[in-house]
Amino acid sequence: MPKQTKFSILLLLTAAICFLAIYIHRHRQGQTTRVDNALINASGYLQRQFFYMGNGARLLIDRYLWLVNTRKENVQLEKELGYLRTRLSALLEVEAENLRLRQALQFRSHVEPDLVAAHVVAHDVSTDYFGIRIDRGSRHGVQVGMGVVSSSGLVGRVLRVALNYSDVLTLLDPTSNIDAVIQRSRARGILSGQSKQLLCRLKYLDKLEDVAVNDTVVASGYGGIFPKGLLVGHVTAVIPNPNGPLQTVIVKSAVDIHKLEEVFIVLPSTESDKTS
Amino acid sequence: MIALVVFGLILFRSTTQHWFPHLVRQWDLLLPFVIYFGQRRGLIEGLILSLFTSHLYSLSSVAPVGVFATVYLVLFVIARLLSTIIYANRLMSIAVLIGALFVLERMVLTGVAFFFGHGWPLFSMDNFVWWSIFFNASVGSIFYLATSGVDRLTFKVPPINIELAETQA
Numbered sequence: 001m002p003k004q005t006k007f008s009i010l011l012l013l014t015a016a017i018c019f020l021a022i023y024i025h026r027h028r029q030g031q032t033t034r035v036d037n038a039l040i041n042a043s044g045y046l047q048r049q050f051f052y053m054g055n056g057a058r059l060l061i062d063r064y065l066w067l068v069n070t071r072k073e074n075v076q077l078e079k080e081l082g083y084l085r086t087r088l089s090a091l092l093e094v095e096a097e098n099l100r101l102r103q104a105l106q107f108r109s110h111v112e113p114d115l116v117a118a119h120v121v122a123h124d125v126s127t128d129y130f131g132i133r134i135d136r137g138s139r140h141g142v143q144v145g146m147g148v149v150s151s152s153g154l155v156g157r158v159l160r161v162a163l164n165y166s167d168v169l170t171l172l173d174p175t176s177n178i179d180a181v182i183q184r185s186r187a188r189g190i191l192s193g194q195s196k197q198l199l200c201r202l203k204y205l206d207k208l209e210d211v212a213v214n215d216t217v218v219a220s221g222y223g224g225i226f227p228k229g230l231l232v233g234h235v236t237a238v239i240p241n242p243n244g245p246l247q248t249v250i251v252k253s254a255v256d257i258h259k260l261e262e263v264f265i266v267l268p269s270t271e272s273d274k275t276s
Numbered sequence: 277m278i279a280l281v282v283f284g285l286i287l288f289r290s291t292t293q294h295w296f297p298h299l300v301r302q303w304d305l306l307l308p309f310v311i312y313f314g315q316r317r318g319l320i321e322g323l324i325l326s327l328f329t330s331h332l333y334s335l336s337s338v339a340p341v342g343v344f345a346t347v348y349l350v351l352f353v354i355a356r357l358l359s360t361i362i363y364a365n366r367l368m369s370i371a372v373l374i375g376a377l378f379v380l381e382r383m384v385l386t387g388v389a390f391f392f393g394h395g396w397p398l399f400s401m402d403n404f405v406w407w408s409i410f411f412n413a414s415v416g417s418i419f420y421l422a423t424s425g426v427d428r429l430t431f432k433v434p435p436i437n438i439e440l441a442e443t444q445a
Binding site: 046 | 283286287288289290291292293294295297301302303304305319323327332333335336337338339341342344345346349350353356357385388391408
């Protein structure tokens with residue numbers, strides 16, 4: 001076969017595969033084939049073993065070899081704990097008052113979401129996307145689109161589900177969009193990742209909205225994916241735009257994705273819960 | 277066997293990335309292999325290996341299935357086309373080739389991500405880490421040369437006359 005014909009066939013094949021990939025992406029988003037499912041389960045199993053082995057080695061180094069500043073840190077933490085205890089008692093008082101007022105106004109009680117615990121077994125292998133793999137899949141009731149949180153705050157949402165493992169699109173990913181509000185001023189925007197900078201950007205915020213550095217950003221609760229008021233992060237920069245109607249707000253996530261070990265999948269509340 | 281090596285590297289990278297996130301995140305582990313397939317392996321074999329390994333790569337990422345298959349397929353074709361002009365077999369030429377194709381990959385990925393509805397300014401100054409070109413060129417060259425060495429040991433690629441011609445020149 002002449003070389004030119006060979007290259008023409010190769011180029012045509014490339015174009016065909018590209019179109020096929022886009023077609024599959026548009027029509028089968030979030031779904032996995034049996035082969036993919038088997039591959040994800042096999043790699044997930046191996047990743048879990050490697051991840052635990054690595055963490056074990058790391059813990060050994062962290063706990064036994066790097067104890068130089070532990071005493072200093074302990075004193076600092078004790079001081080911090082004292083302060084937090086004082087704050088907690090004040091907050092308990094506010095909570096009790098809130099409850100009394102809610103009862104007086106006959107508001108329905110806050111619905112606690114059902115959570116499924118999962119371990120992080122791997123991080124995204126690519127240079128540009130920010131995902132994690134967790135060891136819970138369709139067998140454990142996980143579905144595409146469910147919210148994922150940790151004890152520190154919002155993590156992301158489930159993007160792909162295999163039998164025993166799921167892939168989570170974290171809030172640091174540029175393709176992630178999370179409805180969030182500034183806790184102080186209730187200014188609402190959409191939070192997306194900023195690729196390699198490990199920061200997020202709160203988009204579509206009018207420049208007249210009241211936003212300041214160190215403001216707390218929480219989940220708006222719209223869509224029911226994440227519990228309302230769940231901590232997302234803190235504002236690190238507000239960049240005014242003199243020529244446009246919007247302002248740029250940079251947010252540092254409350255969760256350090258690279259230090260995550262356990263997460264919780266938020267199961268959607270049932271209809272009876274919603275109406276109660 | 278090479279697919280197994282790539283699979284092992286994917287497992288290694290995805291489970292150790294959180295130790296040194298800023299460094300490991302810049303490492304594109306598949307690029308040197310795809311370039312190698314384009315340069316040194318047969319057309320059909322290289323094509324199948326590129327598609328299979330990039331699909332494995334896709335399954336360990338939250339990128340839509342198909343993004344990386346498309347990107348690496350395009351890079352495979354470019355590496356194949358380049359093989360008619362440049363035959364990289366010295367450390368310097370391999371490093372330059374990988375560095376150049378790494379820069380090209382950023383542009384291809386931006387374009388492909390756009391077609392998948394995920395366009396974002398990957399190639400903007402904010403998101404581009406300049407030292408990653410040198411990092412990938414040097415790390416990639418090691419993998420490229422190691423793969424080449426293994427292929428020679430297993431007689432996958434017979435020693436060819438180009439090296440002979442170079443030494444005679």
